[in-house]
Amino acid sequence: MHPSSDIAISICDLTKKFGDRRALDHLTLSVKRGELFCMLGPNGGGKSTLFRILSTLMQPDHGEAEILGHNVVSEAAAVRARIGVVFQAPSLDGKLTIRENLLCGGAMYGLRGKELKQRLRDAVSVVQLEERLNDRVETLSGGLQRRTEIAKCLLIRPEVLLLDEPSTGLDPAARLDLWAALENLRRDRGVTALCTTHLMDEAARADRVGIMSAGQLVALGTPSELTSVLGGDVLSLTTRHGADQLAQKINQHHEIVATVVEGEVRIEHPQAHELAARLAAQFSDEITAVRVARPTLEDVFVARTGRLFAEQEHE
């Protein structure tokens, strides 16, 4: 691939095993330049392994990955010079102040003197940390630490940002700030971002989402593409007695597929509203609550893996 191509991250047949477990199972994917891409999946689904391989910290057993045309294994130095990495556990020194952490972080990229100070000012203004520069990192809240980590990453002006669960420890407002910052970077500097997450609402903000389960990509597309392929809305029924019996009865009487997920009967249907009214009348003595909702990425995950997201997380 030529460095000037419009593909920022190219992943081909990537496989990584730990003992008998395949953390990555022949994963193939590309991310375009300037794209905000979210890799969604439960913990243990292979996202972190992918993140570590892309950030040059781990080598795959098989397959290749390139960032801006440079192979992450054979051209690790070229890749490192172009990526900014936001770690799940911030790569900060708690004993140092925000300013000292940023100065040290910049020095790792050969930055020093006036240039470094100017970049430091720019970076902290993006994440609004100007007032806290002399605070020791260990005294900061999780949200402020995350912002420091992001500032440290912005300092080096990367072309590609890799973020591992960047919202960990952030309150909802800080999460919004983070996404606003990412969107600004993309708009102003054309930065490409690949972000791993296990949060559905976070993934829904991305340009494209990949859903990973057991090391494989089980779905790929824009959030609306993914939810629209489910063929309608999602109908959930709460029952008085047993969800299993009701699902069985519905499956016998209607040509639809009712499944039981977390003690609720669940049906995807193009005319979910009408169906809801019919079923509520027909099984009025059994149904205690009816809910019709637009499908979410969680529904996509359930549809593609047959399991709830949370169930897989606890495996």
Next chain:
Amino acid sequence: MNNSPQFLWTPVKALWWRDVIRFLRQRNRIIGALATPLVFWLLVGSGFGPSFHNSASSTNETYLAYFFPGTIVLIMLFTAIFSTISVIEDRREGFLQGALVAPLSPATIPLGKFLGGTTLAVLQAILFCLLAPLAHIPIGFGQALLLLPAFILVGFCMTGLGFLVAWPMDSTQGFHAIMNIFLMPLWMMSGALFPMPVGSGWLYWVGLLNPVSYSVSAIRDALMIGTPLVPLSDYLFSLLITALFGAVTFGVSYYLVAHPKKKT
């Protein structure tokens, strides 16, 4: 971005500076690395004192004086261990994660760490030397001049030992195990605690082949120069072996960083 020496130097300085600042901001570490060997020196020194006789020495040195150089090496070893043990967690969920994904020469992290650890070990050794009068050890200008290069090289070696143990480790528990079964015996069998037998026997060979022996001798020789027993050549020889050992630990550290295990 390039890998010119200047670019190597900027991150090395930052890592070095970070280690020193971290240490100064954790007073319990300064005290911890000094106090344990100090108490050890006073208690063991006072206890063994009356029954101590060094057959290899014709001077009537007290045990407190004999044990003084060994205590300095122990202080340096402890300081180096405190400084390098942090590598284990730092590179999984700390500052070093960032250094590992930066376009750095593989020499950068060991060099920054070695220089940081050496600086701290030398500072602690100098602090302890203030107690030399207690053991009736005179430290004049001459001794100080000879001690400083010895401190720097010994500090470098001790940091090297710590780094070599810490870098491949997954947990600090593992480090403590290695410290107890490897680092402490290395120190004990160096002539630090008792004079190693001369001429034959397994202890003699252990002492001869143990690189830490030369760390202890370099410091002992520096303190004893001026007495007719220790010629300058002995001191220089110990210094040379210590320098070589330091170079080996650095070389191996460089190799470990440049060739990470495939699994991690």
